[in-house]
Amino acid sequence: MVRLPLAMAGDIPKVNVAAKDRVLLHLLANDEWADRYMVPPVMTRPGIAEACAQHPPNVSRTMKDLLKELLVEEHTRAVQGDERRQKTWQLTEEGRLRARQRQVVLDETKVLVRNMEGDLLEVKANEASTLLETDLTLLQILLHAQHEGVLTYGDIRFGSIRKQDGGEVPKPGRLTPLVGVHATYANRPPTTRPVYGRDRELDTLHGWFADRHPCMVVHGIAGIGKSTLIAHWLQQHMENDPHLSVCWYTCQPWDRALGLATSLLHRFGIDETHDPYRIIETLPLTPGADMDVDAWRRRLMAYMTDANTIRERFKDSAGGPPPYWLIVLDDVHYISEKARHLLGSLLQLAQKGPLRVLLVSRTELSVYDRRDVHIRDTVRELPLKGLSLEATEAWLSTLESKDAPPAKEVHAATGGHPLAMELLELYGQPTHKDWLRFLDEEILLRLPDKEKELLATLAVAQSPVPWEALAKGVGWNGLPPENLVKHGLLLELEDGMWLHEALRERLLRDVGEQQQARKQRLN
Template identity: 30%
Template structure:
């Protein structure tokens, strides 16, 4: 055994549930994966066992359940998500997995020890982290067991370390419907704009998880330090995971040289791929990053199946998305503040303890329904609320 690593015998049901609920990959099929049935199926546990642990987790404040419409069910179902305390526990568990080793066995391969957290990265075609911990038994991961599991059709994945953890949102039904209409249209791009903290990222993430569009999702949140090389590396990682390796093979050998060839290779890899590319915080992208996107992703033109959801505080400069349009409409959606009803619900959810609804309404009107300012008012107590009114 390698030093500083320890053999892991198995993972308990509560550990499996924590990993499952904290994995974007397992959330990608939509709300069904967060019901009791979906959690039981993903963790290879009995329904009654999962129910018992979810009840216990709710009492401990680790998970929170809410009623929602789930595709395939006529009545609302209870779906579960991690609370901040649950995310902290899941993060601690994932850190431990970086030092835990199991023996991986597969047909035609010799047994080999592998770090648990590295297995999904090495074998993305076969397992996610959630399925990995669910299959570990007696210190071994037998991939041969996967063949016996029934296929569940196409599984769409969410890729991107910057994909935000889903939080409860209030209101936004009209905005979600606008996203639905865009997705059903022929428009290749929707630009989602709004003030900082208005909820653009939260709306997009919630829409993806709740509506579960029949597409893979690549999420990139830009920073000033995001380079074309790092962006392309992450995108190629997803494409390779989906069996599209032409661009990855070229860039691994030649880097970013021959940008026109990279554009053509991307067109080849993404030609028939159902993919939603989310470009978050686009206003932070450097000029070099924007120029690279214009020369590659934004120049692929019609005939492609991928769509782009661009999130920014400001509309992009004229001509930035011209290569994608080519006769098709570029949609835009400007996000405003919450309505009064949603503002009041957010205040209560964030811990506002005021008793007079008139005061809450004045707070909502003063901050114009801005979610971040409402949260500050709720957490700041009476003194902050008094200042706002």
């Protein structure tokens, strides 16, 4: 770096970048878009002309020379934001080598920079961006130097000033779609423990799949064995159909519609090298942007119902093109509200396309209504409850311990809850502290005090209680709490309201004056 005296300000070094060098530097800076099915406008003739400060005809003449030298390749590709395909260019391997060689040479070009203090500095071109605290590329630095002479700190044309301290993380910029998406889902169900007492539920699942029905919703309280049941059923099914195309996606509390939509596209065989219906365009590529769910659904439907496209895409896959996909969304309650529209569009796709959807949830979902279940028959539901006394007895018979408690005692204490049975296998206690802790952390401690008191009051009853009597006893106004009903914690039976047996056993441990007061409120 050379600090120049003010008297020398008129002796500006000449910078002149040849047209070929401009194009090579530009294509090298955008080499990440090579071989992509869809590219940004910067890879087209107008985009290259704008970036290289050239008239479009000059770009065409330069490209002809570069093509003759085998430094670039010419393609016709889909362009973001444009309905028609356009001619684009990218570097060849020889072109990349030449571009890097020219970059090394041009990095050493001397340019003039006026820094924040107003000092005029002569620096190498590759140092200018740091001094100006901008994100200018080498090509932009050289072109500004050629046409302006001096690059001045804070010039509004250079964009916002970006100061980065040592440990500061830069703000996220434009995202690359489908990066790392293969790690978000599985092609097979997880390995599970043996399943007891679910023969009726397994028959229901087999019947649903054999009927080619679009959607099944399996719901029940936490730990009741929903995922285990589905995984066990799917493992059985895949023994007979090993090439079944499965997407097992476990939803997380931090998931959003965009993450799920991106993973599904990847499972359907769509990526940046194969996207004939340009579905990726519907995904927002900037953080926080909204997703166009309707466009995503329409284009995906066109893709999935195009038999020739699907056949061509999966012709080299084991088992050939899939006749349909099975999508399992586990713990979907985490995203049922945040991805409501996406889930609704997925149900529409399942009704018309080669797709079946299996939703696993702790709650009853609101992405469909009762008409879809009882009238239209587009959704089937499978509520899971605790194991029967017979199933509990069968499970206990497999234990090696001779000190296992009687089946009736275990069933009364746990309500046949599979998680409690698993802990019994480990610790030999039907109500181990980990089981009680699970009920507290996953269910009871998350409830509002008034709803928890309602369940605790109902727990002291010996039989179902009419809602009017229960509501009067706890001072509740209105309908039964939707949150408890939706999660299957409060059950509406013909004789009145009741609660899950596992919760009842846990709540009955609150003895003393509180329990007596609750009994009096129900009398």
